[in-house]
Amino acid sequence: MSDAPPRGTADGQMGDAPPRRTPDGTVSEVPLLRARGLRLAFGLTEALRGVDVDVCAREIVAVTGPSGSGKSTLLHVLAGVLAPDAGTVDYGGVRVTDLDEEGRSRLRLAEFGFVFQYGQLLPDLSAVDNVTIPLLLTGIRRREALRRAGEWLDRVGVGDCAARLPAEMSGGQAQRVAVARALATGPAVLFADEPTGSLDSLAAETVMLALTGAARESGATVVLITHDPRTAAYADRELTVRDGRVTFGGLVG
Numbered sequence: 001m002s003d004a005p006p007r008g009t010a011d012g013q014m015g016d017a018p019p020r021r022t023p024d025g026t027v028s029e030v031p032l033l034r035a036r037g038l039r040l041a042f043g044l045t046e047a048l049r050g051v052d053v054d055v056c057a058r059e060i061v062a063v064t065g066p067s068g069s070g071k072s073t074l075l076h077v078l079a080g081v082l083a084p085d086a087g088t089v090d091y092g093g094v095r096v097t098d099l100d101e102e103g104r105s106r107l108r109l110a111e112f113g114f115v116f117q118y119g120q121l122l123p124d125l126s127a128v129d130n131v132t133i134p135l136l137l138t139g140i141r142r143r144e145a146l147r148r149a150g151e152w153l154d155r156v157g158v159g160d161c162a163a164r165l166p167a168e169m170s171g172g173q174a175q176r177v178a179v180a181r182a183l184a185t186g187p188a189v190l191f192a193d194e195p196t197g198s199l200d201s202l203a204a205e206t207v208m209l210a211l212t213g214a215a216r217e218s219g220a221t222v223v224l225i226t227h228d229p230r231t232a233a234y235a236d237r238e239l240t241v242r243d244g245r246v247t248f249g250g251l252v253g
């Protein structure tokens with residue numbers, strides 16, 4: 001969005017991040033996220049067993065694979081939520097895997113947005129207030145935050161739900177509010193873990209249309225986990241994870 005706050009100063013080292021919007025509006029060929037040799041075990045369970053992944057600026061990448069194959073773990077490591085046992089993640093000019101917990105937290109707040117499968121909206125707040133909260137946290141004044149939140153709800157097709165509580169919306173409407181909330185602060189990368197996992201196919205379609213449309217419009221890169229081929233079909237590229245390894249489509253070029 002043109003009125004999004006400036007991005008990329010989580011630790012003051014984001015100046016050499018590749019451009020997210022190429023002059024002709026296409027996806028950049030330069031990896032924005034670059035992971036190499038990722039390994040992570042939970043006790044005896046090797047969730048990631050040597051994963052290499054590139055995600056280019058403005059790309060929409062679907063991560064697919066069987067249950068328990070390591071998809072969520074990979075997303076959490078790419079997003080700096082989890083630190084791997086071995087391997088590197090680079091985001092623009094920042095080596096995420098060299099940051100401590102606090103540095104990763106600042107990076108997430110400044111650069112990343114998240115959408116999950118369930119229960120992400122604050123139940124006691126209306127749709128518009130749910131979208132307003134992260135804007136207020138970036139220091140935007142309430143009146144302006146409300147205006148932007150309303151615009152985002154319109155953009156994802158749920159402007160008429162602005163005053164409703166999450167319990168007064170359908171699952172698909174609530175997920176579109178969650179998409180608006182995740183994108184309203186202008187994140188460079190949107191990470192979505194099964195965003196349509198709890199929805200019927202029609203609602204899933206409306207959510208994916210809203211998510212991909214809004215992400216493309218705002219120039220956000222998207223990494224989304226799904227085991228629904230119809231959801232994966234909205235992506236520019238699909239990569240497959242099996243037994244902790246990327247078996248298909250991890251690298252570009």
Ligand SMILES: Nc1ncnc2c1ncn2[C@@H]1O[C@H](COP(=O)(O)OP(=O)(O)OP(=O)(O)O)[C@@H](O)[C@H]1O
Nearest residue numbers: 042045046047065066067068069070071072073074
């Ligand atoms: N916090 C944890 N503690 C222990 N084991 C874990 C933890 N998180 C994940 N695992 C294990 O790591 C492996 C990969 O899990 P992960 O959640 O990444 O898979 P997934 O492909 O996302 O699965 P699903 O599609 O069912 O969500 C699984 O064997 C899982 O049980």
